[in-house]
């Protein structure tokens with residue numbers, strides 16, 4: 001356990017209340033955006049992460065590490081591991097609470113190298129909620145959820161409205177996402 005984790009969450013929080021319409025355990029989460037570098041299937045060089053809801057309000061995200069993800073010979077790049085963590089924690093907050101969130105802060109501890117041709121299993125959970133602030137943490141293990149610990153991380157996600165994406169992003173794509181999210185019952 002890292003020293004920073006001892007102060008986590010850093011503020012007083014309420015326990016998370018998963019949304020009644022949140023996907024149930026065993027559900028494989030759909031990509032939240034087909035052009036997302038983390039999970040999208042339309043990004044040739046994306047990480048193609050896959051997330052599944054597990055028991056006890058936990059989400060398991062897998063990252064199949066290939067040569068395309070190397071930072072040094074045969075070892076995954078740390079920035080991409082952080083990216084995978086960002087996606088995993090964001091999906092956990094967004095889908096268990098069924099709210100649009102963005103990452104405000106992300107912290108990763110790298111505990112063990114992740115080799116090419118392994119699969120990283122990131123197990124994530126919501127640690128607490130304080131108003132718009134959602135605190136999420138996760139740990140990534142090699143080749144199984146009980147494998148060698150490789151990364152640990154924590155993120156602060158902030159609930160935003162659709163206007164955040166309309167103001168800063170591409171309105172046309174946002175509109176298409178709104179249509180998808182309506183069927184997921186996310187207020188977006």
Ligand SMILES: CCCCC/C=C\C/C=C\C/C=C\C/C=C/CCCC(=O)SCCNC(=O)CCNC(=O)[C@H](O)C(C)(C)COP(=O)(O)OP(=O)(O)OC[C@H]1O[C@@H](n2cnc3c(N)ncnc32)[C@H](O)[C@@H]1OP(=O)(O)O
Nearest residue numbers: 032033086087090091094095099100101102103104105158
């Ligand atoms: C197309 C995506 C659609 C997303 C839909 C989401 C969910 C839908 C369902 C499923 C989703 C599935 C997966 C989602 C996965 C996503 C993974 C990727 C996520 C990302 O990769 S997303 C891109 C990177 N991300 C950004 O692009 C954010 C840039 N940023 C900003 O846009 C603003 O910065 C913002 C909005 C964060 C806050 O701005 P703001 O004006 O609304 O609010 P404000 O500043 O007042 O902060 C409110 C309270 O948070 C505290 N606070 C803020 N920042 C802090 C920090 N860094 N450290 C400590 N505390 C902090 C303040 O201190 C205050 O605290 P207090 O209330 O106590 O005063």
